[in-house]
Amino acid sequence: MSVLIPARFPSVDLAAAVVGRPVGYGWIDTIGAALAFLQGRIKHVVCAADYLSRAHGARRFLYTPSRGARVLVVVIGLHESADATTTQTVTLALSSATLLTGAPLDGSAAVACPTARFRTPQQYVALFDVSKLVVGTLYELVVTSAAGAGTSYGVRRVAAYEVPRDATNAPGDPANEPGINPAFGQPGTNLYAGSVSTSGDVAAGMERVLGQLDDARATTRRFVVNLASVEDTTNAWSLASTSGSYLDLGTPYLRTRAKRLYAAAAAGNTLQARIRYALNGTTATLRFKSSAGTTYDLALANTGGAWTGVTGTVKLDTNLGAGSNAQEDYWTISANVGGAGKVLYVSAIAAVDNES
Amino acid sequence: MPRDTLASGSNARYIRHVAGGAGTLLGNGFPMDAGTGMVLASNAVHLRNESLRHVICSGGPGAIVANKDGWSDLAEDTPPAAVRTSTLAQIAWGYSTAACFGPFPIGQDNAFLAVGADDLARSVHVSVTCKSDGTHALTIYFAVTDRYQPPTAGAVAFETATTTSSSFVEVRSSGLTVRGQPTPYPTGVAGDPGGGVASVPEYYVWVGWLLAAGGTGAVRGFTGWEIDG
Numbered sequence: 001m002s003v004l005i006p007a008r009f010p011s012v013d014l015a016a017a018v019v020g021r022p023v024g025y026g027w028i029d030t031i032g033a034a035l036a037f038l039q040g041r042i043k044h045v046v047c048a049a050d051y052l053s054r055a056h057g058a059r060r061f062l063y064t065p066s067r068g069a070r071v072l073v074v075v076i077g078l079h080e081s082a083d084a085t086t087t088q089t090v091t092l093a094l095s096s097a098t099l100l101t102g103a104p105l106d107g108s109a110a111v112a113c114p115t116a117r118f119r120t121p122q123q124y125v126a127l128f129d130v131s132k133l134v135v136g137t138l139y140e141l142v143v144t145s146a147a148g149a150g151t152s153y154g155v156r157r158v159a160a161y162e163v164p165r166d167a168t169n170a171p172g173d174p175a176n177e178p179g180i181n182p183a184f185g186q187p188g189t190n191l192y193a194g195s196v197s198t199s200g201d202v203a204a205g206m207e208r209v210l211g212q213l214d215d216a217r218a219t220t221r222r223f224v225v226n227l228a229s230v231e232d233t234t235n236a237w238s239l240a241s242t243s244g245s246y247l248d249l250g251t252p253y254l255r256t257r258a259k260r261l262y263a264a265a266a267a268g269n270t271l272q273a274r275i276r277y278a279l280n281g282t283t284a285t286l287r288f289k290s291s292a293g294t295t296y297d298l299a300l301a302n303t304g305g306a307w308t309g310v311t312g313t314v315k316l317d318t319n320l321g322a323g324s325n326a327q328e329d330y331w332t333i334s335a336n337v338g339g340a341g342k343v344l345y346v347s348a349i350a351a352v353d354n355e356s
Numbered sequence: 357m358p359r360d361t362l363a364s365g366s367n368a369r370y371i372r373h374v375a376g377g378a379g380t381l382l383g384n385g386f387p388m389d390a391g392t393g394m395v396l397a398s399n400a401v402h403l404r405n406e407s408l409r410h411v412i413c414s415g416g417p418g419a420i421v422a423n424k425d426g427w428s429d430l431a432e433d434t435p436p437a438a439v440r441t442s443t444l445a446q447i448a449w450g451y452s453t454a455a456c457f458g459p460f461p462i463g464q465d466n467a468f469l470a471v472g473a474d475d476l477a478r479s480v481h482v483s484v485t486c487k488s489d490g491t492h493a494l495t496i497y498f499a500v501t502d503r504y505q506p507p508t509a510g511a512v513a514f515e516t517a518t519t520t521s522s523s524f525v526e527v528r529s530s531g532l533t534v535r536g537q538p539t540p541y542p543t544g545v546a547g548d549p550g551g552g553v554a555s556v557p558e559y560y561v562w563v564g565w566l567l568a569a570g571g572t573g574a575v576r577g578f579t580g581w582e583i584d585g
Contacts, residue, residue, distance in 0.1 A: 008476055009404050009465035012397045014360045017390035027393050034400040042407050042463050048561075049414035050455035050578070070544025075459060080451045100542070116429065116451065123504060131544055156451075159458055163541045166554050213399055214375055220407045227413050254413070255483055255526070255579040259406045261370040 002167040005040040005179060006033050028180070028209055035212040036168065036179025038220055039067045043162035046072070046141070047226040050157040054079055056088070057230035058144040059155065060309075062274050062350035063094065065133045066219050068178045071163040072097070072128040076105065076143065079153035081113035086150030088113060092126050093142040096134075100127040110148040130162070135219060138274060138311065138352070143228075154230065178215075180208045217261065222352040224256040224271060225331075231276065231307055231347040239344045241337035246287055248334050249346060255330040259353050270355070273298065273314045276348035280305035282339035286346070288314045289332045300335075300344065307347065314351060361405070362398040370402050371395050404465065405584075411480060412457045412561060412580030422492065423569035426453035444514055447497060447564045449506040454497070454565070455578060459504070459558035462536050466584055477557075478582040479531035484563060485576040490522035492571025497564035498529040503537045507562050524576060531583050534559040 010033045017023065044066045052059065063072070076090055091107030092099060103109040105126040114122045133139060145154040168177040229236050237249050258271075275286060277300055284300040298312040314331075337344045361368055373395065426448030427440065440446070447453040463478040480500065488494040499507035499514045507514060513532040519525055536557030543554045561580055567573045 007464055012360050012401055014362065014394050014397060017394050017397075019389070019391040019394070021390045023388050023390050023393035027397070028388075031393075031397055031400050034397075034404065037465070038400070038403055038407055042409070042465075043461070045409045045411045045460055048412050048457040048460065048580075050457055051415055051417050071542055073459075073541060077456070114451070127542065129544060157456065159460070161459075161461055163543055163554055164461055164556060165543055167543075209396055210373060210375065213373065213396065213403075216400070216403045217370060220403055221409050224410050225413050227415065229415075255485070255577075256410060256413075257408075257581050260368075261402075261406060 002169055003036075003179065004167050005036045005165055007041070009037050010034050031209060032180025032212070035216050038216050039178030039212070040165040040168065042220065043069060043164050044221075044223060046160040046162070046223055048159040049227060050077070052154070052156055052158065053229045053235040054153045054156075055230045055232075055235045056145045056147055056152070056154045057232050057235065058142055059158070059228040059230060060276055060348045061141045061143070061158065061160065061226050061228050062348070062352065063139045063141045063160070064137060064222060064352055065130050065135055066162060066222070067135055067215050068165060068168070068176060069133070069162045070129065070131045070165070071100070072130045073161055073163060074105075074126045074128065074141065074143075075159040076124045076126070076155055077122065077157035078111065078113045078145075079156040080116045081150060081152050082116060083150065084112065084115050086113045086115075086152050087111060087148035088152040088154065089146045089148055090124065090155060091144045091146075092128075093144070094128050094130070095139055096132055097139075098129040100129050101125070107144070107146075113152050138272070140309075178212065180212060218355045221259055224258070224353065225254050225349060225351040227254070227350070228276075228348040233278070233343075233345050236278075236345040236347040238346075239335050239337055241282065241339050241342045244336060246334035246336050248332065254333065254349070255328065256351070257328050259355070261355060271314050271351045272311060272354040274309055274311050274348070274350045274352075275300070275346060276307055276309050277303070278305055278307045278345040278347075279303050279337075280342070282337060282342040284335050284337040284344045287334045287336070289334065290315070291329050313354065360397070361401050362394065368402055368405065370399050373399070407463075408478065408582040408584065409463070410581045411460050412482065412578050414455070414457065414578045416455070416485070416575035416577050418576065419572070419574045420565055420567055421452075422567045422571045422573070424452060425566055426450045443516060444499070444511060445508050446495075447566050449499075449508060449562060449564055455563050456504075456560055457563075457578070457580065458560035459536075459539070460561070462534055462557045462559060463582060475535065477534050477536075478584065480534055480561060480580055481531055481583045482529040482561060482563060482578065482580040484527045484578055485524055486519065486527055486565070486574060487522060487524045487576075488520045488567065488573040489571050490520060492568040492573070493518050493520055494568070494571070494573045495566045496527045497562075497566070498532060499562040499564070500532050500534050501560045501562060502535045504560055512559065532561070
């Protein structure tokens with residue numbers, strides 16, 4: 001039996017509760033519906049980019065699923081070409097996930113490119129089954145294009161988001177489904193604390209509320225930066241070594257807005273950064289510098305020219321003001337590359353909220 | 357209104373509690389008191405307030421061509437000059453003059469709209485990093501459409517902003533109203549209402565640019581996120 005997830009966030013009136021009195025079932029039921037809404041309806045928007053580099057190759061976007069995510073929508077737009085007969089192939093891949101839609105975005109068929117003198121809307125949509133992916137694990141959504149007939153220029157825009165849920169399929173399964181099973185409480189009675197070993201009675205409801213709050217705190221709105229270029233030494237961002245100074249990689253537009261969970265400046269706003277890069281015969285340090293000047297460094301090892309991913313922790317400044325611009329910050333990304341004549345190549349930059 | 361928290365403004369926060377499954381908040385068999393319930397409810401509302409999603413993160417085209425509205429690039433349905441009098445039609449919104457982002461699913465819980473309103477969609481805020489040459493105006497066009505079509509074919513929201521700065525600055529939209537056409541997608545759950553198909557209202561964000569004749573300038577990047585109100 002499925003349980004409906006409300007289409008809107010339910011109103012929670014604190015004035016209805018009197019301190020010192022027991023809380024009734026209806027109160028917890030409302031909180032459960034609110035959490036189901038947050039985790040079931042407000043799914044991740046993973047990325048949306050236009051004006052990607054005008055070339056063929058692989059682009060790697062970071063993806064980590066939200067609680068209860070089942071289907072990921074990926075929308076692709078192509079760079080325009082000289083005429084309507086030009087084609088290319090596009091192959092989507094996401095480890096541990098199944099591509100539900102087949103051709104053409106499985107790379108098995110050519111897709112037509114939009115022509116330069118037309119603006120007729122043209123986009124391609126693919127769906128992934130992401131139900132087997134693990135919450136908290138980082139995956140890569142790889143978008144690879146290759147030339148077909150004529151002269152084509154690759155993928156221009158990519159957008160991806162998780163399909164919102166109308167209902168939970170197994171509301172008694174705390175590990176996989178959002179919200180709280182209404183059967184865990186009883187109308188007209190109080191909600192009692194207790195062990196999950198008494199699953200299904202009013203006692204387990206309390207554990208479920210706390211667990212769902214923990215989940216929502218950690219997994220709601222995780223993506224703050226997700227940008228990828230073609231992974232080759234021609235199209236990726238690059239930076240040649242200098243005498244020990246940090247140089248701008250040309251990305252001051254990594255503006256974002258942090259999730260503000262706690263009042264204390266020292267807590268929260270920790271993010272996990274993921275970089276795809278290549279180095280040959282040297283090491284480098286990649287530096288994230290927040291608007292207030294705080295720096296966070298990622299050490300990049302010598303990869304012998306191969307492309308690899310590195311993950312590290314960065315932070316945004318906290319208490320950045322109130323109002324519609326609250327919690328805004330931006331990073332300047334720079335790097336120090338060792339060894340004369342050595343070059344650092346960076347093909348993807350991503351950051352996700354890392355609250356746990 | 358879904359904004360009832362124990363503190364507001366800069367004091368708003370998530371109040372830590374014991375982890376789920378710890379079983380130590382209350383003893384077995386005891387009822388949960390209203391104070392504890394209020395903390396949990398406040399936390400749920402605070403998480404809603406902080407769940408506004410980052411939707412756009414993209415580089416831009418770089419250097420842009422002055423006085424290029426894009427209409428002459430098109431071989432299709434180019435309206436006569438007399439028709440292109442509105443601000444919305446100052447650019448063609450084609451590949452040389454605009455970027456398109458999306459689709460995005462609408463979040464139906466804008467806390468600043470009245471309870472009972474038919475449309476509670478969160479608005480979207482867009483920021484563009486760009487520059488001109490200190491003299492010539494660079495106009496940035498912001499638009500939202502409820503389907504994948506150029507804004508000239510129907511925009512839900514539209515506004516412009518201008519800069520002449522010779523160094524990179526941030527040009528912002530206000531909160532752009534969104535509205536979307538329902539698009540069917542499988543939910544992956546066989547027991548869901550509607551046979552496992554969700555009707556997701558989607559919207560698109562468009563950003564265009566027009567640099568005054570004789571100028572030099574660049575558009576370096578785009579950022580966007582959901583906001584209340």
